[in-house]
Structure formats: structure tokens, C-alpha cells
Amino acid sequence: MSSDISNKLVIAISSRALFNLDDSHQVYMNEGLEAFARYQIEHEDDILTPGDAFPIVKKLLGLNQLVEGGGRVEVLLLSRNSADTGLRVFNSIEHYGLDITRAAFCGGTSPYRYATAFGCDLFLSTEPEDVRDALNHGIAAATLIASKSKPDHEHELRFAFDGDAVVFSDEAEIVYKKQGLKEFSLSEKASARTPLSGGPFKEFLLALHGLQVEFGEHCPIRTALVTARSAPAHERVIRTLRAWNIRIDESLFLGGLSKGAFLKAYGADVFFDDQRMHCDSASEHVATGHVPHGIANEILLKP
Structure with a gap:
């Protein structure tokens, strides 16, 4: 040992x-x-x-x-x-x-x-x-959070991550929660070339990426970003990952659509999200990890 x-x-x-x-x-x-x-x-x-x-x-x-x-x-x-x-x-x-x-x-x-x-x-x-x-x-x-469904691929390990308050900080989500979708979209478009700060899973994603690089072309690890964002809020995310020198295999910008069916189609072994309602929905299709971080969880903890 x-x-x-x-x-x-x-x-x-x-x-x-x-x-x-x-x-x-x-x-x-x-x-x-x-x-x-x-x-x-x-x-x-x-x-x-x-x-x-x-x-x-x-x-x-x-x-x-x-x-x-x-x-x-x-x-x-x-x-x-x-x-x-x-x-x-x-x-x-x-x-x-x-x-x-x-x-x-x-x-x-x-x-x-x-x-x-x-x-x-x-x-x-x-x-x-x-x-x-x-x-x-x-x-x-x-x-x-347990799921009754199991992925049907034995030889790959597939991670899926929400973006804001998981991979990234909740700085953009704060704007959305406090000022609404319109101001969020305007803010993200104006900040498109300013990288987001890292969230609690940034270092884990970096570690996964390092292992993927070691495996090379035939890597058994896949990663996906599954976010409710859509254009024009997509650009800041892409540029942030580029600034961090992190490669994501698949990126899904769902524009508010429910994530469960997409996670099932991707075949996630586990999906990480900060919002419990999204986790409960996703867990009908894949194993899910609730990340109790950021403004969405601070609101829930208020008396």
C-alpha cells in the first residue's frame, strides 16, 4: 500500500x-x-x-x-x-x-x-x-440521492455537472435570483469575456481533466456540463472553461428545460446540481448528488 x-x-x-x-x-x-x-x-x-x-x-x-x-x-x-x-x-x-x-x-x-x-x-x-x-x-x-435507473455502459464513467454554484460560483445566479432572467441575460452578455469565479467543484473537475489527459484518446471518463443557461449566456461559460484550460466532453445549454431526459440520454453515472428540485427530478433517471451551496440554498435555509 x-x-x-x-x-x-x-x-x-x-x-x-x-x-x-x-x-x-x-x-x-x-x-x-x-x-x-x-x-x-x-x-x-x-x-x-x-x-x-x-x-x-x-x-x-x-x-x-x-x-x-x-x-x-x-x-x-x-x-x-x-x-x-x-x-x-x-x-x-x-x-x-x-x-x-x-x-x-x-x-x-x-x-x-x-x-x-x-x-x-x-x-x-x-x-x-x-x-x-x-x-x-x-x-x-x-x-x-438514490435512483432506480442504472446506466447501461460498463466501460465508461460519466460525470455530469450543473454550472452555476457547482462548477462556477453563484455570482451569476445571484443576479438571476434577485433581478430576474432579463437582467441575468444582459449581465452575462456584458461579462461574456470575463471568466466566472470557480465554484466548489472546479478543483474536482480539474483533477478529472488531468486524469483524462493521462488516458489520452481512449479515455474511459467523460464529462458533461448540463445547464439551464441558453444563448446569450452560453458564451461566458465557454470562455471560462477555456480560461481554466478544462475540456468538457459535452455541453448542454437547455434554456430552462427539465434536465432528466437529457441526463438519461447522456447516460450519467452521477449528476451534481445545487438545486434540490432539479436533483429530485434528475434522480428519476440517474444517480444525483445535491450540492447545498450558493444563493438557492441560502434562500431555503432562511426561517
Whole structure:
């Protein structure tokens, strides 16, 4: 096992995102930490069923078999669960043949503080509070929303991203929320040659792009920007990505159309969006990560 993960794409997953821990979580919620620990010890030889993030994790780890030299992707666990959960989780990891060796089990407290120490590029969880903590500390993070639909491509990993408040800052979305569509369009046209500031997923997208470059022509990773923007607000987005030297494989400017059918057509393994209503709609077609960042979420949090 390498002692250096600084040159890897590092993805942190909560144990409840990787495996279905609903039964034991219910014990914790109803009876407390001690009963939860006792339950896990009693069931530590019972293999857990895959959770919402399992297919994504399997594909991520599979990339190590394809890149020259291997070992470019690291998946680790960051969990609120206790160490008693650890044995059952690692037994299940071994059962499914997943190359996951590092973990932090935090006994009921938020594990976000270890994301920076591990050098994580992305944190996926089912706990919204942990996701918000991670985002507030500069780490790309999302709350996974399950989808019954599964992509039918086995040999590619396809990421899809909303633009404003995810890849980009919410500076343009603030104009839209406060002044309306007309002023937003005028503002974006006037600022077309001024790059947008980076959002919480900029660095993760950069890391993905770096891995794509390593793979070269036959890259098993694809990326798509799926945004409600339309012309003339498209130009600033294109010029911003160009300024960042990031290549996006596919860009969809939908002009307010529902994104679900387009994400299904693209075949996204996971889609990231800041607005919960868009996430709920998208999750009917693809696995979705809610990014609770930006003005849309600040409005929701107001009393």
C-alpha cells in the first residue's frame, strides 16, 4: 500500500453511501450508539448489500486497471459510524473485492475534518450536515440521492455537472435570483469575456481533466456540463472553461428545460446540481448528488 496519495484522485465515501446500512442506522436512531455498536458486533459477519454509491465506486476503482502504472484513484471511507461498524464494512469490502484500505470512523461525529487531511478531491455522503461542513471547508461534496435507473455502459464513467454554484460560483445566479432572467441575460452578455469565479467543484473537475489527459484518446471518463443557461449566456461559460484550460466532453445549454431526459440520454453515472428540485427530478433517471451551496440554498435555509 502506497504511503503517498498526493498524486491520486482521492474520493471519500460515507459507509452509508457505499453500503445499505438502513437497518443498523434505525437502531442507532431509536436506541442510541451503544445499541448500534452491539447490533453491528452481532451482525459483523453478515455481508452488507450495495448502497447508492457502490456502482460509482466500483467504476472509479476499475480505472486503476486501465491507466498505465495503475494506482491513480484512491477511494476511502469517512463515516459517522463507530469502529464497531468498521469490521462489518471491511468484511463487505473484501467480499465484493473493492480495493479500499483507508477509513476514519468517527463514533457519531462529523467526519468532514478528515477530508482535508486525506487530501480528498470529492466527498459523497447521505448526511446533508456532513456535506455542508465539507463544502464550507473548501471540499467538493454532495448528498447522494438514490435512483432506480442504472446506466447501461460498463466501460465508461460519466460525470455530469450543473454550472452555476457547482462548477462556477453563484455570482451569476445571484443576479438571476434577485433581478430576474432579463437582467441575468444582459449581465452575462456584458461579462461574456470575463471568466466566472470557480465554484466548489472546479478543483474536482480539474483533477478529472488531468486524469483524462493521462488516458489520452481512449479515455474511459467523460464529462458533461448540463445547464439551464441558453444563448446569450452560453458564451461566458465557454470562455471560462477555456480560461481554466478544462475540456468538457459535452455541453448542454437547455434554456430552462427539465434536465432528466437529457441526463438519461447522456447516460450519467452521477449528476451534481445545487438545486434540490432539479436533483429530485434528475434522480428519476440517474444517480444525483445535491450540492447545498450558493444563493438557492441560502434562500431555503432562511426561517
